[in-house]
Amino acid sequence: MEQKEDLSDRIWIEKGDITQLRFKVGAIVNAANSSLMGGGGVDGAIHRAGGPDIIRECSMIIEEDGPCPTGQAVITAAGNLQARFVIHAVGPVWQGGKNNEAQDLTNCYRNSLLISRKYMLRRIAFPNISTGAYKYPKDEAAAIAVHTTIDFLLENEYPLAVIFCCFDDENYNWTKYYLDNYLKQA
Numbered sequence: 001m002e003q004k005e006d007l008s009d010r011i012w013i014e015k016g017d018i019t020q021l022r023f024k025v026g027a028i029v030n031a032a033n034s035s036l037m038g039g040g041g042v043d044g045a046i047h048r049a050g051g052p053d054i055i056r057e058c059s060m061i062i063e064e065d066g067p068c069p070t071g072q073a074v075i076t077a078a079g080n081l082q083a084r085f086v087i088h089a090v091g092p093v094w095q096g097g098k099n100n101e102a103q104d105l106t107n108c109y110r111n112s113l114l115i116s117r118k119y120m121l122r123r124i125a126f127p128n129i130s131t132g133a134y135k136y137p138k139d140e141a142a143a144i145a146v147h148t149t150i151d152f153l154l155e156n157e158y159p160l161a162v163i164f165c166c167f168d169d170e171n172y173n174w175t176k177y178y179l180d181n182y183l184k185q186a
């Protein structure tokens with residue numbers, strides 16, 4: 001079997017609420033929608049914990065550039081959160097799998113990682129984008145999240161580390177399954 005690079009100190013999983021991480025990160029990624037105006041789920045939690053600074057900056061971005069397309073991401077300050085920035089990534093709504101959802105979700109992770117590289121962030125934390133209100137199957141979404149991140153880290157120095165913050169057991173178990181599968185072969 002091909003020897004893989006050991007990324008165990010650059011990628012790991014935490015369980016729980018991404019707004020209450022037990023350490024500081026450069027950026028928290030938000031599972032946003034194209035309006036960037038907040039919502040429920042992790043988006044609601046991030047805006048509640050971060051306060052009004054975040055929505056203020058989101059409004060300015062929307063005014064200048066219009067709605068954020070699916071698969072894209074933008075960066076704002078993080079207000080009261082234990083992070084310098086929030087990266088708002090717009091995941092795809094699951095429509096059965098034949099509507100470019102996998103590519104859109106891959107782009108979501110990759111574009112968030114590209115922003116982190118540009119800002120030379122040390123650590124960033126992702127939630128399981130699209131797996132709540134947007135109903136992306138958690139198994140397939142976890143495979144995309146883990147593999148897109150691994151590919152990116154292998155080619156790039158920044159971000160130094162990526163944390164998957166999984167809120168529910170099913171997301172935690174699938175993310176751990178795909179990550180462990182990779183690390184076991186390293």
Ligand code: APR
Binds near residue numbers: 017
């Ligand atoms: N921390 C980490 N993860 C969380 C948290 C939290 N505080 N709250 C919810 N989650 C997890 C859920 O377990 C879910 O699997 O986030 C995952 C993504 O779910 P959603 O937040 O519903 O995001 P998504 O499916 O991408 O839908 C986005 O929902 O709230 C709206 O404005 C948002 O319209 C957008 C849509």
